[in-house]
Amino acid sequence: MTDLFRRPGLLIWSVAFAVCLALVLLAPQVRWIASFPRALQLPLADWLNAGLNPLFETVQPIGRGFATVIDAPLRLVRDLLLFVPWPAFAVAMFLVALRTAGRGLAIFGLIAQLYIVAVGYWTETMNTFAIVLLSLPPAVLIGFGLGVAGHRWPRLRAALIVVLDLMQTFPAFAYLIPLLILFGFGPSAGVIASVIFSIPPMARNTLVGLREVPAVIIEAGVMNGATPGQLFWTAKLPAAARQLLVGVNQTTMASLSMVIIVAIIGGFNDIGWEVLSAMRAAELGRCLLAGVVIVALAIVLDRITGALATGTPRGVVLMPDRGLLTVVAAILLAGIGLRLALPGLELLPRGLGFAAAKALDRSLLQFVGWSDPVFSGLRDALNYGIILPLRIGLATAASPMVWGFALQPWMVAAYAILTLALAVVLAPRRPAAALLILFAALILYTGLARFPWPCVVLIALLAAWRIRGVGLLAVVSTALAMILLSGLWQPFVQSLYLTAIAVLFCVLIGGAIGIAAAENDRLSQIVRPISDALQTLPQFVFLIPALMLFRVGEFTALIAIMLYAIVPPVRYVEHGLRGVPPHLVEAAVQMGVSRWQLLRDVKLPLAGPAIRLGVNQTIMYAISMLVIAALVGTRDLGQQVYIALGNANAGLGFVAGLSIALLAIVADRMLRRN
């Protein structure tokens, strides 16, 4: 421990550990350490409401007027989509998919549409599609405009990036509340929420695209005498076109994801609502049938818009593009003409889907009944073995009720001595690791949920300051103060621990898959399309399998979060490992390393930055899933947002939503070391 005094960081953290240990020991005696004193709490949410509500009321008429303005085109698009007979739509879609993404997707799309018609979800699908179609142009235009402005005025850019971060991490449910108050219950609020949610990807891609235009292209434009306007339109914009189309692709997917989520408002008979209401009625079959529609829709939309961006060579060219557009338009018009000529025409089969749902329901219920011992066994094992101890700590988990025995003093002593011994052994060579073990042991003892709040505050502030400096320290203190004062500490800790466990498992499991995929090409070929597909799916979809296998509850929420957040570690770990320069691998092999040594000593360290980025992404994914997962039952901040939505409590929604957003942003800034 001589190192300790040479490295101020170690000294500071050692002192912090001592303080935490003291606080943990004192907690049973001193009430204010165990929980933040109620007397100090402030009704922040109520104050916000008191301030906001009059404002809302004055603006409301404008909002309602705006809603009717949006409503008209929305109904128009929807009615038009529904008026086209589905076979005409399917053929048109087939041609477009064939031209852009190739044969595979064209056939997939056709089968998907046949499926949608067969299970009776055509109307719902078109309704969802209509909202996406309508929210896309404003999102793309606004995002593009913001990106251009950020590019043009560098001083604006820093502010813009913070705003975009907030927009992407601030849970949509939270800003849905004021939208609902302003615009009234109905699809218009959904359209606006979806627009807001899909702006950031377009803005970010515009910023990146314009920034990465090669300097020589700009110089060539300038030297050829371009005015600033000409330079933008004839040189920068075309050079950034690819990136802009990537933006359109991501914006489309964000929009779809959001449209599915805001179905929670109801009233538009769309496919998201179908899943949600089936979920609420515990009709697993219907839930699954509708969920498959969402998956198909997501895949088709993603591949088509994605192909526009990458210009894949897979597209099949039957005729010049202009001719193709004419043919597509002609088919759609012919369909409309047919419908006009034969008003009684009814092409959608009735009842088939209902019967299918019932049958599926029965067999699913059977499956669930039959498999329940397995899955509930698994759930209980993980719950009692890992999750509960992490939450309530060894101190509480080791009770006759949970583990069947009470914690004896000698056990605690043994635990402490073992930990200390380990730390002392490690300390001379790896003091940081020793400290980490001490902290981990302490937290494991009390449990995340019962770790005294002053300790959490102390650790968070120290980490923010040591890693990023005073700026982040200010953000973290403000956020923690807000959470403590508004009485959201317990939900916050729940969120923290849900995220922590989800990330831990995702990184372990996903990292293992990523390593395996990097070492084995065959496996990689299987894993890649799966993670591609998982990444395009709307978050909402991940609730369905979790719910089916594990029923409502926190564990189910955890599974849903993990299903969603496992893709980044898989991808980034594989990407990082495969990105290790071959000559370094060769050099190591030449020196005679074993496969395991190669991985541990060469590849993993070199893949470090990519892996760190993957962990960062995992955290972002997990946090963004918190609010969605609240639908299947949690007690975290997400649930607070959800409750706020139910009570139209904009203040609570704002405070809880902001807490989640800040949690995400702070985690991101701490991990993104640069």
Place this chain on the structure above:
Amino acid sequence: MTRSSAASPASRPVKISCRNLWKIYGTPPDRAMRPGQGPAAAEFARQLRAAGRVPALVDASFDVHEGEIFVIMGLSGSGKSTLIRCLTRLIDAEFGEVRLDGEDLLAATPKQLIDIRRHKMGMVFQNFGLMPHLSVLENVAYPLKLQGEAKPAREARARQMISLVGLDGREQALPSQLSGGQQQRVGIARSLAVEPDLWFLDEPFSALDPMIRRQMQDEFLDLQRRLHKTIVFITHDIAEACRLADRIAILRDGRIIQIGTPADLLLRPADDYVAEFTADISPASVIRVGDIARPGQEVAGARTVAGDLPVEALLTDIATGTTDFAVQPAGKYGGGGLTAARVLRILGRHGRQDDETAAG
């Protein structure tokens, strides 16, 4: 700066000139500071470096005359691109002045600047700088399009330029479908489309392999014989510089350390650095007969040769016993008498600082 050779086209008007030009990267220096000249400038640059700034261009002054090929030559990072970018005002110098046709270029408004670039300047870039989304034809017509020229007119002009650089038939190709040499031809055609008087080329051939580079150099000289542009040409290859230049400016760490004809650099290098640079150049091919002839010392019955011949052209004659040459003035090269002994002495002594001045 050393005096320019008497043989240079100094008699023609100055096209573009710069005086005491400075470009400093990093935090901008205090405006009130005045860099001095000569030793004071060197001291100022030293202080800037010590303060963590990058003086990429230090007190650069020179004139480029009409119809001249002025080559700027230096190692990577010596400030060549910075210099050319200051001359075109792609970047703005901190101190000094730039004059184009006698007018202060630094005082030009953005609008005037656009006009100047549209009509007076053309530039070829090291990495071609072609618009990836435009075809060869559209790329070459691009500057004309920016000026609002009608499509038929600008495409006709672009086709003319394309055939000038020998790319007929590839009009519809995209830049990505062309080889490096072909892409640079497109760059050259584009820069010439507006018929500029002043032509900037920033290492135009560096990205090409040696065979193509040599061929492009020949084509470049051929073009210049027809077009008579005023040219500022950048290269880091001394052989290229010697082949193409009327005069060469040698740049080191942002400072111009010598300006002269290729023969000047070989015969009278300003310092060891320049001598080192030219060490690998075969003097017999760079030095022209007129460079070393002594005016008024013709010997009767001497063999008559043109002043613009490279000295190596005399070697066969010398080997077969010719001892005296009468040099006829040719182009910018003067005439006079020349003995075989003098030729051999100069070729043998090339590179030595203590050589007598060849003209004296």
